[in-house]
Amino acid sequence: MTEHTVKAFDEDITRLRGLIAEMGGLAEVSIQEALEALLKGDRELAGAVVARDKKIDALESEVDKLAVRIIALRAPMADDLREVIAAMKIAGVVERIGDYSKNIAKRVDAIEERKFEPLTLLPAMADIASEMVHDVLTAYAARDPVLAREVIATDNKVDAFYNSIFRNVVSFMVENPATISSAAQLLFIARNIERIGDHATNVAEMVHFAATGTYPPEEDR
Amino acid sequence: MVTLVHPNLETPNAKMQARGVSVYYGEKLAIDDVSIDIPTEYVTAFIGPSGCGKSTFLRTLNRMNDTIPSARVEGEILLDGDDIYRSKMDVVQLRARVGMVFQKPNPFPKSIFENIAYGPRIHGLAANKSELDEIVERSLQRAGLWNEVKDRLADSGTALSGGQQQRLCIARAIAVDPEVILMDEPCSALDPIATAKIEELIDELSGRYAIVIVTHSMQQAARVSQRTAFFHLGKMVEYGRTSDIFTNPLEERTKDYITGRYG
Numbered sequence: 001m002t003e004h005t006v007k008a009f010d011e012d013i014t015r016l017r018g019l020i021a022e023m024g025g026l027a028e029v030s031i032q033e034a035l036e037a038l039l040k041g042d043r044e045l046a047g048a049v050v051a052r053d054k055k056i057d058a059l060e061s062e063v064d065k066l067a068v069r070i071i072a073l074r075a076p077m078a079d080d081l082r083e084v085i086a087a088m089k090i091a092g093v094v095e096r097i098g099d100y101s102k103n104i105a106k107r108v109d110a111i112e113e114r115k116f117e118p119l120t121l122l123p124a125m126a127d128i129a130s131e132m133v134h135d136v137l138t139a140y141a142a143r144d145p146v147l148a149r150e151v152i153a154t155d156n157k158v159d160a161f162y163n164s165i166f167r168n169v170v171s172f173m174v175e176n177p178a179t180i181s182s183a184a185q186l187l188f189i190a191r192n193i194e195r196i197g198d199h200a201t202n203v204a205e206m207v208h209f210a211a212t213g214t215y216p217p218e219e220d221r
Numbered sequence: 222m223v224t225l226v227h228p229n230l231e232t233p234n235a236k237m238q239a240r241g242v243s244v245y246y247g248e249k250l251a252i253d254d255v256s257i258d259i260p261t262e263y264v265t266a267f268i269g270p271s272g273c274g275k276s277t278f279l280r281t282l283n284r285m286n287d288t289i290p291s292a293r294v295e296g297e298i299l300l301d302g303d304d305i306y307r308s309k310m311d312v313v314q315l316r317a318r319v320g321m322v323f324q325k326p327n328p329f330p331k332s333i334f335e336n337i338a339y340g341p342r343i344h345g346l347a348a349n350k351s352e353l354d355e356i357v358e359r360s361l362q363r364a365g366l367w368n369e370v371k372d373r374l375a376d377s378g379t380a381l382s383g384g385q386q387q388r389l390c391i392a393r394a395i396a397v398d399p400e401v402i403l404m405d406e407p408c409s410a411l412d413p414i415a416t417a418k419i420e421e422l423i424d425e426l427s428g429r430y431a432i433v434i435v436t437h438s439m440q441q442a443a444r445v446s447q448r449t450a451f452f453h454l455g456k457m458v459e460y461g462r463t464s465d466i467f468t469n470p471l472e473e474r475t476k477d478y479i480t481g482r483y484g
Binding site for chain 2: 002003004005006074075077078079080081082213
């Protein structure tokens, strides 16, 4: 994209994009580490995920401040305006994604048994969700509406995973009433991962809007 | 087609229509094949970098370019379907119907009253003194200036502040009951408060008169107009709803200009 006549405007936009990339990177790591902590029962790693969420929150408010400043001082127009508005909204959504990982990390302690069969179903689902977050941030960085639409399409897989895990865990509960408490935790965790997929989809819609000025076609959503 | 016209534009009844208009200054092509409808329902803004031809094109709409000997206009400009460049056209009458407000306020060095009364008097719009008084008051009312000047109508127009002078010029244009008002950078010599008053006035006048405004301030175009045309190097590059032009322009050159990447 050609540069602005006023160089400082480019610097502001670059900084805004950098903040979003940083937030997204942290959120992506948190998903993976929350799952790893869960599988290994690693409290220290779970603690690191919880601590990282503060950093993500701080970045969100930095994005908000910078976006407001750009709007006030630079009066962005057209794709610049869409980009700044999208950045504010994306930061809010990525912050929520961070919250879900934190929530998963906080449940590590509540699961008593590591050799718990339904646990083995979660990593594959989390991998897809975390890949969606990764891809949607790549789409944002590249202003790539095609990749954004691919991310939206991927959400079906996460939803299908969630439904199958739900059925699985429920039948496991029926057969093993003694583990119901841990199994219920797993349902919440699966639900959190499912929500991460939904939020990545929302980000993808905003990336599409920022890049093209229109939301993705209805059949995608 | 040289102009990208947004497909979502409905076509209201046009007060003025330009059809394939080109303007030459001697050999130099200043405006290249511009076609546009100017409706009464909307304020139309022309934007573009200096020298893009937007003022030149504006001035063709009431034949102000006639005063420049080397200027030549090709194509057709219609006012209510009549070609304004036909030889029988009364240019003085035309400029009463298509009024103009300039960048620098240019009141006559006469009283406030006379500034407004001059036009109606030479066009024979008032049968007697009381009718003339009425026109003066109504014009100043519409221009939002009446309350500020009603007790000092005999004072010189040039003694007013810049913003008041500009509203006086707008009142003067209104006084001859025009159908179209052309504004060439009407606020560029004014402070932000006076600018806001003019913009509010434009909003109030729109719908009653077809208004066309040329402005360097894109924020102003965004604030006052409902239709925007972007000019570049003598061509009308893109024309659409103001909200679309400023949030999602379709042409790369338009986008670069309004986002501050060019011009």
